[in-house]
Amino acid sequence: MAEVNCEGRSIREINFAIKSLIREGEKQITVTQPGARHNLGVAILEPAHVTIQGSAGYYCGGLADGSTVEVTGSAGWGLAESMLNGTAIVHGSAGNGAGAAIRGGAVIVHGDAAARAGVSMKGGLVLIGGNCGYMAAFMGQKGSLIVCGDAGDAFADSMYATVCYVGGKIASLGTDAVVEDPNEADIQFLDAALERYFSVEIRKTKPAGKDFRKILAGRKLWNFDKRDRKIWLEAL
């Protein structure tokens, strides 16, 4: 277990220190006194576990490929943005755009996520233990977004093939979002995800897989068809 103390160092020096330790073979790194600084632990391409003791600012764990970045406090905008693979875990809440444009891996937020969680995601999993804000999963292309609590307005707007699951209430659905009951495979997937990422204690406070609703694209916006003129007028 190695430690990187952020006090008095530039973000460039901090990330360089993390990467140097990983190059030397270190697998567990603790980052202390992060002070909610931006760009902590970005672009880590090795399977190391970086624990940020405290809060992180913007873009924490972004552009990752295979690393695990864990934040004990909260994270700012763009958590794990454009991650290829790996895991980002936030024990507090996350700012806007958590898990935006990820291509793979898992983004786990134990608290609430603010607006635009999982927008334009192209794979992977965004799992929110609490509530999510406005326009989550907007234009989602692939992957899954799970919200254990309530979802905000314009949920799952204009999606391609991202599949969303909500355990609580949905304030309002976005254009072309369709609600279904989860099938057997969905329930298995949900239960497996909750079991994998949440402890037994935490799981007790969350809905079970069968209690979620499934939200996916109605596919009305995928191709232009004159007969669907009305939905296009509403969407644009």
Add this chain to the structure above:
Amino acid sequence: MCGIVGYLDKTGKPADALGRTVLGMLNALGCRGPDSAGVALYGNGADGQFVARVALSAKNGFDASASKVLEAASKFAPVSDSSITDCYLRFQIGGQAGIRCLIAAVESVEPGTEVVSLGRYLEIVKQVGSPENLEATYHVSGFEGTHGIGHTRLSTESRIDLSHSQPFWGHGYPDLAIAHNGHITNYHQLRRRYAQRGIRFYTENDSEIIAIYLAGQLSAGHTLEQGFDSMQRDLDGSFSCVVATGSQLGFVKDQFALKPLLYAETADFVAIATEEIALRNALPGDYEVREAQAKESRIWRK
């Protein structure tokens, strides 16, 4: 970009001076906008007297301008405790003074004279430059009080000078101040509407409309909560905004959540800022910070 902060002490016995806390938060956001910096701080009150802060015209020298302002003001109520720091004249005036006439009289002594703030608790200090400069010129860190807001500006649409800096006082409404990060896109339409009613605009900064709007709402007898609600209907564009009155601190975020704003509440304080880095820089301890959701607003009382 711009950075905004808000802070309210809940203990009545803050561990640090209000000015130092607000400035500490603002310093961490200096990189979001170095064009100008300002704070609106709420003191402990001066026996019901108003505190006025007036930006003086440099044309004939600050001392000469200050004498004229004090002479004009003293026709409305007894004036006391006047002092000049840089371009600011600060003085106390009896709380019975009719505010609108007082402001008109003071601002007409010389072109360029502006009442930057007036209230029983409120004092606004703002200037061109970074938050560090603000401390160097005005020593705001020693200011004792209950709550305050601050702003550091990256100018995108209007001039860089003292008047265009934030926080804005709700001109004519004592103790109301706002700091705004965002862009009000129906500014010109609203401005025309207010101007037709004879309301004076001091700047071409779109954020000023929020101060004028809320001053109008509160003057009409609405609560701050109602003002925040109607902002969602009446203002277009993006706004993350901190607002304070003599007894309240609050924030409001637009329906699209286009600008950041987060907050923390503990048994001792409420702190609001554009970035968490501001809170961690000024307020030690273990507390949770939460990004506000779209359309969210909160108000705390001192």
